[in-house]
Amino acid sequence: MSIDRFAAAEAALKAGQFDEGVEMIEGELNRDPAASLQLYRNFTTMLVRRQRYDQAADWTGKAVQRFPKDIDLWNLRGVALRRLRRFPEALDALNKAGKLDPKNRSVLNNKGNVYNDMRNPAAVETFTKLVRVTPNDADLQRSLGRAYWFAGEYDKAEMRLSLAAKLRPTLVDAWLDLIGLITETKSQEEAEPVLERAVAANPIDIRLIEARAVGIRRTGATRDAEQFLLDQLKKHPNEASLHFQLGSNIADYDRVRANAAFERAIELDPKDVRYRVSLAESLGRSRHGDEAANLERAYRILVEILDQMPMTAPNLKIAYELMVRVAAFDDMEKLGSFSEVGRTWAEAGRHTALFAHLARVKTLEDRRELVEQHLIWGRKVEAVVKRRPIEHRGPRRPNGKIRVGFMSSDLRTHPVAYFALPLFQHYDRNRFEIYCYSYYQGEEDATQKQITEWVDGFRWVKDIDDRGAAQMIADDQLDMLIELGGSTHMNKLPVMGYKPAPLSASWVGYPHSAGLKEIDYLILDPYMTPEKPGLMIEKPLELPKGWYALGERAFREEPQADPVAPVERNGYVTFGTANNPYKYGKEVVGAWAKIVAGTPNSRFMFVRPEGGTPTFCANIRKVFAEEGVSPGRVIFEAVRGRHLPFYNQMDISLDAFPQTGGTTTCESLWMGVPVVAKVGDAVFERLSYSVLMNVGLGDLIARSTQEYIQIAMKLGADHAQIAELRRGMRARLKASPLADTKQFAADYFAMIEKAVKAA
Incomplete structure (x- = not known):
């Protein structure tokens, strides 16, 4: 195929006939594989630019067999494979390009990008070499900053990212990285001035508007974030990303409007796979209307986009949850091994996903691997806590009572509350004080109202971040804090990592070790305590009989059990x-x-x-x-x-x-x-x-x-x-x-009293 015919094909592409142009070139190359080196270079460059990474990887694989010493083809192959997240293959291709020209800056840059994607510390050395030659290159300074970030060298990362933004104030990606780094390692408050400077330099960049919305949401102020997005949508009604952010922000408390926002984002930008992924997730969680129809549509969307969506930890969780709900057992197996899937979630801080992973264990090794996955998640939380610990006041004035806190957003009409109700109803008010903590996004129901009337204090705060919640609990000066919700919807398990009370325990909401070494006990009973070692992290705190009692509100006489089988x-x-x-x-x-x-x-x-x-x-x-x-x-x-x-x-x-x-x-x-x-x-x-x-x-x-x-x-x-x-x-x-709810409550608080006095 001649260069002229390639130009004709590319002209068709520019006219919007992309598929036709690609088919024309591929057809000619298949008929005449002896095409020129330049044609292979041009074609694969075009595929990469248009994000046809599968085809680019396929054609560069063929091209390097014919031209094994062409550095450009190996480099393009590395780029395509990196975009496909086939990192070992990408490094192999780039290493071969590097052998042909060890000082090639494009190859070194692409290799550093692969290392960054892999969170490999080798990225620091790679980008340091490039920055020494061109220290005023903002893109390279940004890449080096990201490398330091992933390596855990946060001060150096902040310095490099700040320099990148200074060298080129219009480099929004550098600003976004800097904002993200400061938010993660310091606080949202300290990131705000940086965001203000970024907006001043780029006043109409939609990504910075998104960053502002995400920043507000991270503080726990979801309603404020919603209002901010609604105000911005009045100015930018056709910005798909703002509709997407609105849907993401309100999904917990207004699923109907969230789905409509995702639908509008797709309508405005049908090619962005993120919007369809989010709609699929939200439909799968929709309980309004025809739930089965919502779920079926969610799964159909997933099937359509499965080959397009990058299998990041959040996307893997969404795919897994939808496949589980429709019993797509064979498809689930294709997502990765037990270890690969679980560690992907743990390393990305996706504790909720691990809940659905419990049922996938098959061997004793799997069970111990599951414990390690929870510990991986726990270590990430502990690192965040270490950077910004909470404050503890001195000991409270003694009044002869043990103060116990129960933390869960399910202290409402929910199974967790049903099992906990006997404790709130039957505790000895002369010996104990009970405080409850909820972050539930909905409205108060009869069960929550009853609990509020029974206990000494019910702290219900919808908009609060993990650290703020931990500080609120610490200010109540508890003797022991018990979390009931695990990491399920609207609960805040990371709060336990701040150790807001001298003693802490998990009970009833999550039937596994949470993963935080700061949690002292896992409350069990004689039957539930594992017989084999290594299957839990906390110390067992055993009730004498059952794990829970059946509260009167949960197990009512109606409906009656038919006596006839x-x-x-x-x-x-x-x-x-x-x-x-x-x-x-x-x-x-x-x-x-x-x-x-x-x-x-x-x-x-x-x-x-x-x-x-x-x-x-x-x-x-x-x-x-x-x-x-x-x-x-x-x-x-x-x-x-x-x-x-x-x-x-x-x-x-x-x-x-x-x-x-x-x-x-x-x-x-x-x-x-x-x-x-x-x-x-x-x-x-x-x-x-x-x-x-x-x-x-x-x-x-x-x-x-x-x-x-x-x-x-x-x-x-x-x-x-x-x-x-x-x-x-x-x-x-x-x-x-x-x-026997009264005896259960008596046994429960006797167990708590013994633990507190022994501490």
């Missing part, structure tokens, strides 16, 4: 689950399918909102079909929040594993449905074990998957036992330690 009406057994899909994978669903296949004419019922999603239903039915179970024997009831009556259609509840049910197990038993469970090594594998042992149903607990299947099939064949268990189950619970 479904098998007595139907003549066949109905197995089922109401567990969240994040708790089970293909192995568990396969075990359920084997149980149904081995129990003549039986059915399996999923009671989950995902059951209205076509993809979830198809994926589940596929696994059951592999065991010979026809589609009609798998039933889906798509409900959320009103699921208890459906237990009157279920004979046996099959628990998930390795992550077992907690609330779900208790609800099932309360509604008269026996639960078959499997116990494992780690805390999150022992919740149902604790419940069943406390109600005297230890014979329904398995130690292996095969035993689990056998127990379920044996019970499924004994219709009389199913009926007998149903009729006596609620009374069994009421007579168990799980229903």
Whole structure:
């Protein structure tokens, strides 16, 4: 293909006929691979400039075989592979280019960029060499500043980034890096003057407006950030990025408007994959309207953009969560190994993602690796805390009482609150003072109002950052702080890293070690404490009987459990689950399918909102079909929040594993449905074990998957036992330690008192 024909193809590209132009060139090159070196260079340069990195990597791979000593082709290959985040291959290509010309500045710069992307300290040496030759190059000073930042040398990073912004005040990327560095290592307040100078130098740059909104949001002032963005949108109504920021800011408390903002961003800039990723995430979390339709659309968007979205930690989390919810088991496996996925999240500070990772463990090594992933996250929090610790006042005036704090944004109509209610209702006010801390973004409900009336202090602050929350708690001068929420939605687990109370513990909200060495205890019971070493970080603080008690508000008489078992009406057994899909994978669903296949004419019922999603239903039915179970024997009831009556259609509840049910197990038993469970090594594998042992149903607990299947099939064949268990189950619970809320509260506070006095 001649240079003239290449020029004609490029002219087509400039006219907007990009695909046609690329196809023209690729067609000619495939027919005539002996094209000139210059043509290969021009073509791959064009692909890189237009961000066609897959094609650029493919063609440079072919080109370097024909021209192995051409530095430009190796350099272009390195750039394309870097953009694809194929870092080892990118370094290999750039090293080969470097051997051809060790002093080539473009190659060294690209190599340094790869090192920076990898957070490899070698970037410092690489960019230092380049800066020595051209110290007034603002881009190189910025790159060196980033290298120092990633290496943890923050003062040097700040100096270099400041110099880059001084050398070229219009280099907005340098300003943004400088603002981000100061925010991370110092405070948002100290970053504000830098942002002001950046805006003064670049008054109409939208990225700096975005930075201002993000900065306000980081202080916890989400409503102020919203108003700022609304004001800016009046001036810039067609800026897609501002609509995107608005959606990101308000998603926690106004999902409908957030979705509309993401939709508008996509409408204005359909090529920016970030907007579609965010819409997919938000739709997956939308509970308004048709939840199943929202989820199905979210997954369809994900499938469309999966090859385009960079698999950063946030994007990996979004992809993982959506795949889990539609039971796309095979696709989940392609996202990476257990270690790769977990460490990606941990190193990026994504603790919430690790919650969904619990159910993915398979071996003892996985379980210990999971502990290490939590520690990786914890070390990052500890580094932030060390840079800006909180202040502690002197000891408070003694009044003979132990002051205990409970921190959770779920102290409302939520399962966590249901289990905690007995503590707030029945504590001895002559010996204890109770303070609660919530950052819930919604409105007060009846449960939260009742807790507020019971306890000595209820601090409810919607707009506050982690450090501010920690300082608020420290000012209350507690003896012990107990967090109940883990890192789930709207909770602030990093607060515990500031050690706002002399003693601290985790309980009920997160069935695993949080990862912070500043948390002294993990509150458990005799059944939940791991038998094998190395599976938790904190010291166990054991309750004498159960992990929790069933508060009266949570387990009410209505709805009534039908005393007649479904098998007595139907003549066949109905197995089922109401567990969240994040708790089970293909192995568990396969075990359920084997149980149904081995129990003549039986059915399996999923009671989950995902059951209205076509993809979830198809994926589940596929696994059951592999065991010979026809589609009609798998039933889906798509409900959320009103699921208890459906237990009157279920004979046996099959628990998930390795992550077992907690609330779900208790609800099932309360509604008269026996639960078959499997116990494992780690805390999150022992919740149902604790419940069943406390109600005297230890014979329904398995130690292996095969035993689990056998127990379920044996019970499924004994219709009389199913009926007998149903009729006596609620009374069994009421007579168990799980229903004695006053004794539970007494045991709980006796445990706290002992720990405080021993400290």
